[in-house]
Amino acid sequence: MSHAPRAWRAALGAALALALLAAPPPARAAAGGSITIGIPLEPPNLDPSATSAEATHDVLYANVFEGLTRIAEDGRVVPALARDWTISADGLRYRFHLRPGVRFHDGAPFSAAEARWTLERARASGSRNPLHDLLQPVRAIRVIDELTLDLELERPVAEILTYLGWGNLVMLSPASAAHAATAPIGTGPFRFREWRKGDAIVLERNPDYWGAPALLESVRFRIVPDAATGRAALLAGDVDAFSNFTAPENLAELGRDPRFTVVVGSTEGETLLAINNARPPLDDLRVRRALAHAVDRRAIIAGAMYGYGEPIGSHFPPHDPDYVDLTGRYPYDPARARALLAEAGYPRGLELTLRLPPPYYARRSGEIVVSQLAAAGVRVRIENIEWAQWLEQVFKNHDYDLTIVSHTEPMDYDIYARPSYYFGYHDARYAARLESLSRTRAPAERHRLLVELQQQLAEDCVNVWLFELPKLGVWRHDLHGLWHEAPVQGIDVTRAYLDAPASAGHARPGGRAPAVVLGTVALLAALLAALALRRHVDARYLAGRGAALALTLLAASLVIFVLVDVLPGDPAAYMMGLNASPAAVAALRADYGLDAPAWRQYLDWLGALAHGDLGLSYTYRVPVAELVAERLSVSLPLALLALALATLIAVPLALAAARRAGQRLDALLMGLAQAGLSIPNFWLGLLLILGLAVERHWFAAGGFPGWDAGLGPALRALALPAVALAVPQGCILARVLRRALGEALGEDYVRTARAKGLTPDAALVRHALPNALIPTLTVLGLQFSFLLAGAIIIETVFALPGLGRLIFQATAQRDLIVVRSVVLLLVASVVMVNFLVELLYAVVDPRLRRTGAP
Amino acid sequence: MSALRGWPVSVRLAALVLLGYALLALASLAGWLDHGLALDVAARLAPPSGRHWFGTDPLGRDVFAMVAAGARTSLAVALGAVLVGLAAGTPLGLLAAGRGGLTDELVARGNDLLFAFPALLLAVLLSAALGPGALTAVVAIGVFNVPVFARLVRGSALSLMTRDFVRAARLAGRGPLAIAFVHLLPNLAGLLLVQAAIQLALGISAEAGLSYVGLGAQPPAPSWGRMLNEAQTLVGVAPWLAVFPGLALALAVLALGVLGDGLAARLDPRGRR
Numbered sequence A: 001m002s003h004a005p006r007a008w009r010a011a012l013g014a015a016l017a018l019a020l021l022a023a024p025p026p027a028r029a030a031a032g033g034s035i036t037i038g039i040p041l042e043p044p045n046l047d048p049s050a051t052s053a054e055a056t057h058d059v060l061y062a063n064v065f066e067g068l069t070r071i072a073e074d075g076r077v078v079p080a081l082a083r084d085w086t087i088s089a090d091g092l093r094y095r096f097h098l099r100p101g102v103r104f105h106d107g108a109p110f111s112a113a114e115a116r117w118t119l120e121r122a123r124a125s126g127s128r129n130p131l132h133d134l135l136q137p138v139r140a141i142r143v144i145d146e147l148t149l150d151l152e153l154e155r156p157v158a159e160i161l162t163y164l165g166w167g168n169l170v171m172l173s174p175a176s177a178a179h180a181a182t183a184p185i186g187t188g189p190f191r192f193r194e195w196r197k198g199d200a201i202v203l204e205r206n207p208d209y210w211g212a213p214a215l216l217e218s219v220r221f222r223i224v225p226d227a228a229t230g231r232a233a234l235l236a237g238d239v240d241a242f243s244n245f246t247a248p249e250n251l252a253e254l255g256r257d258p259r260f261t262v263v264v265g266s267t268e269g270e271t272l273l274a275i276n277n278a279r280p281p282l283d284d285l286r287v288r289r290a291l292a293h294a295v296d297r298r299a300i301i302a303g304a305m306y307g308y309g310e311p312i313g314s315h316f317p318p319h320d321p322d323y324v325d326l327t328g329r330y331p332y333d334p335a336r337a338r339a340l341l342a343e344a345g346y347p348r349g350l351e352l353t354l355r356l357p358p359p360y361y362a363r364r365s366g367e368i369v370v371s372q373l374a375a376a377g378v379r380v381r382i383e384n385i386e387w388a389q390w391l392e393q394v395f396k397n398h399d400y401d402l403t404i405v406s407h408t409e410p411m412d413y414d415i416y417a418r419p420s421y422y423f424g425y426h427d428a429r430y431a432a433r434l435e436s437l438s439r440t441r442a443p444a445e446r447h448r449l450l451v452e453l454q455q456q457l458a459e460d461c462v463n464v465w466l467f468e469l470p471k472l473g474v475w476r477h478d479l480h481g482l483w484h485e486a487p488v489q490g491i492d493v494t495r496a497y498l499d500a501p502a503s504a505g506h507a508r509p510g511g512r513a514p515a516v517v518l519g520t521v522a523l524l525a526a527l528l529a530a531l532a533l534r535r536h537v538d539a540r541y542l543a544g545r546g547a548a549l550a551l552t553l554l555a556a557s558l559v560i561f562v563l564v565d566v567l568p569g570d571p572a573a574y575m576m577g578l579n580a581s582p583a584a585v586a587a588l589r590a591d592y593g594l595d596a597p598a599w600r601q602y603l604d605w606l607g608a609l610a611h612g613d614l615g616l617s618y619t620y621r622v623p624v625a626e627l628v629a630e631r632l633s634v635s636l637p638l639a640l641l642a643l644a645l646a647t648l649i650a651v652p653l654a655l656a657a658a659r660r661a662g663q664r665l666d667a668l669l670m671g672l673a674q675a676g677l678s679i680p681n682f683w684l685g686l687l688l689i690l691g692l693a694v695e696r697h698w699f700a701a702g703g704f705p706g707w708d709a710g711l712g713p714a715l716r717a718l719a720l721p722a723v724a725l726a727v728p729q730g731c732i733l734a735r736v737l738r739r740a741l742g743e744a745l746g747e748d749y750v751r752t753a754r755a756k757g758l759t760p761d762a763a764l765v766r767h768a769l770p771n772a773l774i775p776t777l778t779v780l781g782l783q784f785s786f787l788l789a790g791a792i793i794i795e796t797v798f799a800l801p802g803l804g805r806l807i808f809q810a811t812a813q814r815d816l817i818v819v820r821s822v823v824l825l826l827v828a829s830v831v832m833v834n835f836l837v838e839l840l841y842a843v844v845d846p847r848l849r850r851t852g853a854p
Numbered sequence B: 001m002s003a004l005r006g007w008p009v010s011v012r013l014a015a016l017v018l019l020g021y022a023l024l025a026l027a028s029l030a031g032w033l034d035h036g037l038a039l040d041v042a043a044r045l046a047p048p049s050g051r052h053w054f055g056t057d058p059l060g061r062d063v064f065a066m067v068a069a070g071a072r073t074s075l076a077v078a079l080g081a082v083l084v085g086l087a088a089g090t091p092l093g094l095l096a097a098g099r100g101g102l103t104d105e106l107v108a109r110g111n112d113l114l115f116a117f118p119a120l121l122l123a124v125l126l127s128a129a130l131g132p133g134a135l136t137a138v139v140a141i142g143v144f145n146v147p148v149f150a151r152l153v154r155g156s157a158l159s160l161m162t163r164d165f166v167r168a169a170r171l172a173g174r175g176p177l178a179i180a181f182v183h184l185l186p187n188l189a190g191l192l193l194v195q196a197a198i199q200l201a202l203g204i205s206a207e208a209g210l211s212y213v214g215l216g217a218q219p220p221a222p223s224w225g226r227m228l229n230e231a232q233t234l235v236g237v238a239p240w241l242a243v244f245p246g247l248a249l250a251l252a253v254l255a256l257g258v259l260g261d262g263l264a265a266r267l268d269p270r271g272r273r
Helices: A003-022 A054-060 A112-123 A160-164 A227-235 A248-256 A285-294 A297-305 A334-343 A360-375 A387-396 A412-417 A428-439 A443-460 A513-536 A539-565 A571-576 A582-592 A598-610 A624-659 A664-678 A681-695 A711-745 A748-755 A760-790 A792-797 A803-813 A816-844 B009-029 B063-099 B101-116 B119-130 B134-160 B164-171 B176-212 B224-234 B240-267
Strands: A034-039 A069-071 A077-079 A082-087 A093-098 A138-145 A148-153 A190-196 A200-205 A218-223 A260-275 A350-356 A378-384 A402-407 A464-476
Touching: A034 A054, A034 A227, A069 A160, A077 A082, A093 A112, A112 A138, A112 A148, A227 A248, A227 B224, A248 A260, A248 A464, A248 B224, A260 A285, A260 A360, A285 A334, A285 A360, A285 A378, A285 A464, A297 A360, A297 A464, A350 A360, A350 A387, A360 A378, A360 A402, A387 A402, A387 A571, A387 A803, A412 A428, A412 A443, A428 A443, A539 A598, A539 A816, A539 B101, A539 B119, A571 A582, A598 A816, A624 A664, A624 A711, A624 A760, A624 A803, A624 A816, A664 A711, A664 B240, A681 A711, A681 A792, A681 B224, A681 B240, A711 A760, A711 A792, A748 A760, A760 A816, A792 A803, A792 B119, A792 B176, A803 A816, A803 B119, A816 B101, A816 B119, B009 B063, B009 B240, B063 B101, B063 B134, B063 B176, B063 B224, B063 B240, B101 B134, B119 B134, B119 B176, B134 B176, B164 B176, B176 B224, B176 B240, B224 B240
Parallel strands: A034 A218, A350 A378, A350 A402
Antiparallel strands: A069 A077, A082 A093, A093 A148, A138 A148, A190 A200, A200 A218, A260 A402, A260 A464
C-alpha cells in the first residue's frame, strides 16, 4: 500500500513545482495610462472590409483604421486620410487630396494607389464588402498623382462622402489586407497588439502616427457578454468604461456613485417591432395599424429601458435635423386596435409569433409588447433565438411574423426600397422618392424629401417603431474624451485620456503560459498512467479496454457530427453579417468546405483528427488546437483548484463525522453537507460576487487577466469561481466518503487494528480512510469531468474565457468546426479520466492489482 | 398523514415541503396566481411587503407568483426528464440483464457513450439543434437520466436473478424477458423510487442552470434560473430578486435529497447509520 502512493505524491509534487517555476513574475504597470473598455459581443473577425458586425467596427473604427473621410461625433463628415476635396458642379466627379507621409502600421506607404486599390476591391464583383451595392454608381476611380485621387460617378450620389467615412470603406494595404481578419493593419493612431479569444482585444499606441498621437498607451476591449458581469466588473474596477452599457437599470445607481461618469446619448439605432408585410394577415394595412395602436411606447421605454430612449414613429433618428415627430400617428388605444382587427376580419383577434434576437432591449421589450398585444386580442408566442438563427430564419428566409431589432446603421432608410429585404415591403413611390433624394444636394429640397419618406413609412405602417436606442455611456470619473453620441458604429478612443495616467495598468506581454500549464498536466497524467501500467496492470485487459475506448469515441464522433450538422443557422451568413450579398456568402461557404455532402465532411473531419489536426476556426481563422490550449489554461486550473478545494472540504468533514458516528455531530455535519450540495453553484457564485467582490474588493468580480499577469492576479480571478464550484461538489464528496468510512469502520481489519491498541483516530486515518478512498475516487473522477466541461454556467457568472464558454459561444456563432472538435475532445477527456481512475484503483488498492478492475 | 409515522423528522419535513411546492405549482396551474403575473410597470421593484410577499420584479410582476409559476416549470421539466429516463432506461436495463451476451454488451456501450457526454454540454447542443424551450430541457436532462436508470436496473436485476424465486420461475419455463418484467421489475420499484428522487433533484438543478444561461423554458413562462439571471444586474437595488428564487431552488433540491435518503435508508437494512 505504501509504495505506489509515495511515488505518486512525488510525481505530483514535481509537476506542481514545475508549474510554479514556469509562471513569470507579475507584469509592470504601463506608463501613459491604459484603459479597459467593455464590449458586449466579440467581433467575428477584425477585417472591417468584410463584415458589418458592430463589434468589429467598435474596436477598429478611427482607432486602427481610417478612411478618406470620417464621421465626427456630431455626425458631420470631416477630413481624415483625404485632407480636403472638391466636387464638380454636376456632382459627378470628386477629387480627393490625400495627406502626405502616411504609413501603415507595417511601414507600407499610403498613397492614391492604395486608396484606389481599397475602393476597387470593395466594389469589385464577388467582393465581400457590405457596402458593395452602394458603390455601384461609381464609374471609375483614377490615380491622378501620388496624392490625388478622382472618383467618378454615373449619377449624383449625395451621400457618397458619408459612405466613404463608414467603417467598411477604411483604407487597407494591398500587402496586409488578406490577413486583416486576425492581424488588422491600418493607418490609425492605435495598432493591433493581441486578441485573446473570448476575452479581450488589445490595441497599443502607434508611435509613428501621421497626426496627433493617441493619449493612451494602450486600450483593452474586453468582451463582457452579459450586463450583470459588466456591472460587477465596473464596480470591482476590472473594466474602466462601457461605451454603451447594457443594463439601464443600473444607471441611476452608477450615476450616484462618485467613481463614475454616466452620459446618456443617442445612437443611430431605430428599435422597431418589425412586421413581415408579405405574410397574411400582416399584409393587411388595417392589421398592421391595429398592432401600432395596441403598442404603448411609453410603457416599453419605462419598463424595458428604465426611461432611456426616445420614442419614434418612423425610421429616422430624433436628433437629426430632418426628423419629423410621427409618434402621434397611431396613439395607444387598444379599443381602436380591436376595432381595426374586427374590420379586417379578425373579431376574435389573432395568433402570431415573435422571434427575439439576444440583445437585452429586444428580449425585454418583447415581453412587454406581448402583454400589450394580448390586451388587444393578439395572442403572441415568444421565441428567443440566437443571432445566427435570426439571420437565417428572419433576415434571410423571411420566416417570421414579428421580431424586435435595432437598426443601428446610419442613414439606413434605403432598406425599405431594397427588393428582398426582410420587411417584405415593396412600394414604387418610396423607391422613386429615395432615388430623387440621392440626386438632390440642395438642403431644403432634401429636407422635404426626407420628411416625405418618414411620413410614407408611417402611413403604410410598415413596422411599429418603438424608440431610438440610447447610448448609455458609463466610465471612470477620471476618464475623458470618449464620445457621448454614436453617429457611426465605433468606439473612438483616439482622444481619450486619464486624469492620473499610469494609475491603471492592464498592459501584458504575451507569453507561453497556456503551453506550460498544459504541458504540466499532460506530464502528470502520463506519469500516473506509466506508474500504474508498469507495476500493476495486465496487458490483455488494457488492450480490451483500449479497443472499447476507441469504439466509444468513434460512436461519439458520429453522434456529435449529426447533432452539430443539424444545427439551424449558416456559419457563413453569420460571419458576413446583415448586409452580405448571397454570392459572397456562397463563396465563403465553399471556402469552409460546407458545400460538400455531409458524409464527405464527416470523413474529412475524422481524417484530419487522425493526424492530430482539429481544424481551423470559422470565426477566428486560427487553429482550433490553439483556441483549446488558450481556454484550457483557464478551465483546467479552475477544475483542479475546485477539485482540490472540494477534497479539502470533504475529507475533514467526513472524518469529523465518522469519528462521532451515529452521534449528534455526525447528523449535524451530514445535514450541513446535504444542504451544501443542494445550493446551485451559480447562485452561490452570485452571492460570492455580491459579498466579496462588489461590497469588498477582495476578489475579481469576473474576467481573467491571463497567467502572464502573474500567479497572484490569476489565482485571485479563479478563487471565487473555484469556491462556488467546490462547495456543492465537496459536500457530495463528503457524503460519499462518510458512507464509505462507515462501511470500512465495520470491517474486521479496523476492529483488529483497534484490538492491537490503536486509538480510534489512528484506526480511522490509517486503516479506514485508505479503504474508503476507492468509492471516493470514482466520484472524484466523475466530478473532474463535470468540472472541466460543466463549469459552463460558472464561467458565465464570472465571465471566464474557459472551455465551456468557448463551446457556448461557438454554438451561438455557428463556428461548427470548433463545436465539433471541442465537444469530442471533452468526451475523450471524460473517457480518459474514467480510465485513469480505473488504473488508479490498482494503485490505491493492492487487491485489484491482478485484474486491474474493481 | 399516518403514512408518515415512523419516518424521521427530517424526512417528514421534506415531504411537507415538497407537498407545499406541489400545491404552489397546482395553484399556479389553476391560474389562482395569474393576477400577480400581469405586467404593472408602475409597481415595479417594490420590496417585500404584505401585498407582495417576495416583492416585485422590474416589470412589476409579483415575485411570489413568479416563484410559484417557476415551481410549476421546474417540477414539470424535472418530472418529465425522470419519466424519460425511467421509460427508456428500465427496459434497457432489464433487457441487458435478461438477455445478457451481445445485448448486454450493446447496452453497456451505449450507456458508456451517453455517460461520456457531460450533461450540460449535451443540453447546450440539443438546445441549439431543437431550439431552446421546456421540451428541449426535458429531452436533454432525460437523455442524461437514461443510462443512470439502465445501469441501476441492470445491476440490481442481475443480483436478483440469483435468488430462488427467479430460479423457480426459470424452472417453470418462463422466458428471460418474462422473468425480467414479471418477477424482477416489481422488486426493483423501491430502488427506482429512490433513484427517481435523486434524479428529480438533479433535474431541478439542471433545469435552473439551463434557464440561467437562457436554454430552459422561454419567457413569458417563469423559471427560477431565468429569474436569477435577470436578478443579477439588480442585486444592489433589489436583492429580493436574487434571494427568493435561489432559496426556492435550494430548498426544493434539499427536500428531494432528504426524501431520497430517507427512502434509501428504509429500503436498505444496512443503511441505518
